Amino acid sequence: MALTQVQIDRVRNLRGVHLEALQRVNVFYGANGSGKTSVLEAIHLLGMARSFRGNSIRSLITHGEDTCTVFGSVALPGAGALPLGIQRSRNGEAQIRLGGKTVRTVAELAEQLPLQVINADSFGLLTGSPGARRQFLDWGVFHVEQQFFPQWQRFQRCIKQRNMLLRRGKLSHQELAVWTRDLARSGAAINEFRQAYFEQLAPGFQQTMARLAPSLDTLELRFRQGWDHKLTYAEALEQGIATDREQGFTHAGPQRADIRVTSGGHPAAETLSRGQQKLVVCGLKLAQGQLMSQLGRGQCTYLIDDLPSELDRKHGGLVCELLASMDAQVFITCVERDEIQSVWPDTGGLAMFHVEHGRVSASGSA
Ligand SMILES: Nc1ncnc2c1ncn2[C@@H]1O[C@H](COP(=O)(O)OP(=O)(O)OP(=O)(O)O)[C@@H](O)[C@H]1O
Ligand SMILES: [Mg+2]
Incomplete structure (x- = not known):
């Protein structure tokens, strides 16, 4: 149960963002206000149909737009992939697609993409x-x-x-x-x-x-x-x-x-x-x-917003060590490129993404 790719449109400052070749550990770094939390919000929307900050759906839709959409593909155990998609409208409507079919309940979505959020809230x-x-x-x-x-x-x-x-x-x-x-x-x-x-x-x-x-x-x-x-x-x-x-x-x-x-x-x-x-x-x-x-x-998928904040280097490193020892897929945000990279124990497993003014570019792996 890992996301292999995600397409995000009209979620906060993200338009037409396509995340490809997602790995087990994906680090999004960039300046304040660049769109890192928005990437995590988009993935949360895909798994839970709502914001992880408990805010109304309107706060997730890009100002001036009526809807936002997120599509993703989850690798299934064995072989194959399961496409998922969500569209939310300003008026509260939700359209959820799973494996090419429309589904009625968020529970069905949540079952396919179990998410755990770690953020300031x-x-x-x-x-x-x-x-x-x-x-x-x-x-x-x-x-x-x-x-x-x-x-x-x-x-x-x-x-x-x-x-x-x-x-x-x-x-x-x-x-x-x-x-x-x-x-x-x-x-x-x-x-x-x-x-x-x-x-x-x-x-x-x-x-x-x-x-x-x-x-x-x-x-x-x-x-x-x-x-x-x-x-x-x-x-x-x-x-x-x-x-x-x-x-x-x-x-x-x-x-x-x-x-x-x-x-x-x-x-x-x-x-x-x-x-x-x-x-x-x-x-x-x-x-x-x-x-x-x-x-x-x-496995569940971890969305960890600003992992380094509040933690010293040693303890940040211990959290990373534990994450590295699990099979779960992880999406982590931080401000500086090397904040996670420098404390991550397994130097081969990170996909790095640079977020700048709502654009996300793969910036290699570490
Ligand atoms: N509904 C919206 N429509 C358009 N832009 C928005 C909307 N809501 C928030 N934004 C803007 O999106 C940008 C990205 O916000 P986000 O919270 O993702 O930044 P961030 O990279 O996590 O920053 P930080 O390092 O400060 O946490 C901000 O400039 C914010 O003002
Ligand atoms: Mg943020």
């Missing part, structure tokens, strides 16, 4: 709201457990319906019992998937961190399921019914789940330096990619 994984951490966890579960997504959709439907009825306040015991029963079932299933995944991820994270930041105090990764762990979800819902009715929404459940990183018993977000936080974020994301590959689910 990734600090939110430690310092932001639990929602970002649930998204991180669910990315992993989605890519290793096929039953997760339909179950997750079921859960979303149930909780929406149950909350709507609770808000209206006029529902009978019987009505509430039906929605509570369905919610309990799908919520418990989601939790089991998450827990099983987390138990595999946690040791991988520890191993990764031992390589990336051996000097860090004991790091611990904990999973909180979103309700009292001594109760089943059905019991927790039962216990919370009075409060749910009173306040008009469902309190307990997987929608409150979280994962926490602590260092020496203190919250990582409060204790670790900015560079150490970046290493933990890299550790979490690299551990996910490694687990996916260990479980035979293929």
